[in-house]
Amino acid sequence: MSNLGITVTEHIMLQQKYIPKATGAFTRLLRELVLSGKLISREVNKAGLVDILGFTGETNVQGEEVQKLDDYANDTMIKRMSRTGQLCVMASEEVDGPIPVSEKYPRGAYVMIFDPLDGSSNIDANVSIGTIFSIHRRVTTGDHGTIDDILQPGAKQVAAGYVLYSSSTMLVYTTGQGVHGFTLDPTVGEFLLSHENIRIPEKGGIYSVNEGNYHYWDDRVKSYVDYLKTPDKNTKRPYSSRYIGSLVADFHRNLLSGGIFMYPADLKSGKPKGKLRLMCECAPLAFVCEQAGGYASDGKRNILDIEPTSLHQRVPLYIGSRSDVLMAEKFLEG
Numbered sequence: 001m002s003n004l005g006i007t008v009t010e011h012i013m014l015q016q017k018y019i020p021k022a023t024g025a026f027t028r029l030l031r032e033l034v035l036s037g038k039l040i041s042r043e044v045n046k047a048g049l050v051d052i053l054g055f056t057g058e059t060n061v062q063g064e065e066v067q068k069l070d071d072y073a074n075d076t077m078i079k080r081m082s083r084t085g086q087l088c089v090m091a092s093e094e095v096d097g098p099i100p101v102s103e104k105y106p107r108g109a110y111v112m113i114f115d116p117l118d119g120s121s122n123i124d125a126n127v128s129i130g131t132i133f134s135i136h137r138r139v140t141t142g143d144h145g146t147i148d149d150i151l152q153p154g155a156k157q158v159a160a161g162y163v164l165y166s167s168s169t170m171l172v173y174t175t176g177q178g179v180h181g182f183t184l185d186p187t188v189g190e191f192l193l194s195h196e197n198i199r200i201p202e203k204g205g206i207y208s209v210n211e212g213n214y215h216y217w218d219d220r221v222k223s224y225v226d227y228l229k230t231p232d233k234n235t236k237r238p239y240s241s242r243y244i245g246s247l248v249a250d251f252h253r254n255l256l257s258g259g260i261f262m263y264p265a266d267l268k269s270g271k272p273k274g275k276l277r278l279m280c281e282c283a284p285l286a287f288v289c290e291q292a293g294g295y296a297s298d299g300k301r302n303i304l305d306i307e308p309t310s311l312h313q314r315v316p317l318y319i320g321s322r323s324d325v326l327m328a329e330k331f332l333e334g
C-alpha cells in the first residue's frame with residue numbers, strides 16, 4: 001500500500017524501526033523540529049500582513065543585516081529544540097559560537113546545526129526561503145556539548161533536511177534511508193507525505209548560478225559554465241539557466257528536475273572564497289543530495305568528507321545531478 005498521505009510524524013516513527021537500538025529520542029527530536037517548521041511557516045505566511053517585515057537594525061556574525069523574521073526563526077529553533085532534552089549543544093548561522101542548551105533542560109545525545117531562514121534577503125519580495133538543519137550524534141562526554149561536537153564532517157550526519165516556505169510549505173528530510181518530502185496541509189496543520197523516496201535524475205538540464213559574478217571566477221569555472229551554454233544535441237546542451245538566489249528553493253527545484261547548483265569561489269574579496277557555509281548550508285544539503293542519488297562537491301572533493309575547522313567556514317559548492325557535478329569537477333581539475 002502506498003504511504004502517500006501519511007503524516008511526517010508517522011513517517012519518522014516508521015523510520016525509527018530501521019535504526020538499531022533506537023530509543024525514541026531521535027524521533028522526539030525530529031517531531032519538535034517539525035513543529036518549529038510549522039511555527040516559522042505560519043510567521044512567514046503572514047509576513048506581509050503584520051509589521052514583521054524589515055530590519056531589526058542589527059548585524060549578525062556574517063556582517064549582514066538581521067531581519068525580524070530571521071530573529072523569530074532563530075529564537076523558535078533554539079527555544080523549541082532546547083526543550084526536547086535530546087540536544088547537548090546547537091549552532092546557528094545567526095549566532096557566533098556554540099549555543100548551549102539551557103540549564104533548565106536535560107542534555108541529550110545529539111547536536112543540531114541550522115540556518116534558521118536561508119535566503120532571507122528575498123523575504124521582502126515574497127520569494128521562497130527555507131530553514132536548513134543538520135543533526136549529528138555528540139562525540140564528547142561532558143555535561144554540555146562543545147565545539148568538538150559541532151565540528152564533525154558531513155559524512156557523520158544522522159539526519160538532515162530543510163523546510164521550504166513557498167507556494168506551499170514543504171519539509172524534506174533524510175535519516176540515511178532515502179529522501180522524503182512532505183507538504184503542509186494548512187487545513188489540518190500536518191505535513192503529509194507527497195514525495196516518497198525522491199531520486200534526483202543522474203543528469204539534468206538546468207544550471208543555477210549567480211552569473212553576475214562571472215568576471216570574478218577562475219577561468220576553469222568560466223569554461224564549465226560556457227560549456228553548459230554551448231549547444232550540442234548529444235549532451236542536450238544548452239542547459240537552461242534558473243537562479244532564484246535562495247539556496248533551498250534552487251536546490252529543491254534541481255532535486256526534483258535534475259541539474260546543478262553552483263556557488264563557486266570568487267575573487268570579490270581579492271582572494272578566492274566561497275559564499276555558502278559548510279556546516280549549516282552545504283553539508284546538510286549534500287547529505288540530502290547524496291541520499292537522493294546526487295552528489296555535492298567543493299570542486300575537488302566530496303562536501304561530506306570535509307573536516308570542518310570553524311563553525312562559520314565557507315566553501316565553494318557544486319551540488320545536484322551526479323554526472324553534472326562530476327563534469328564540473330573535471331573542468332575544475334584544469
Ligand code: AHM
Nearest residue numbers: 117118119120121210245246247248
Ligand atoms: P543567507 O544565508 O544570508 O540568506 O545567504 C545565503 C543565500 C543563499 O540562499 C543563496 O544561494 C545565496 O545566498 C545567494 O547569493 P547571491 O545573492 O550572491 O547570488
Ligand code: MG
Nearest residue numbers: 093115118119
Ligand atoms: Mg543561509
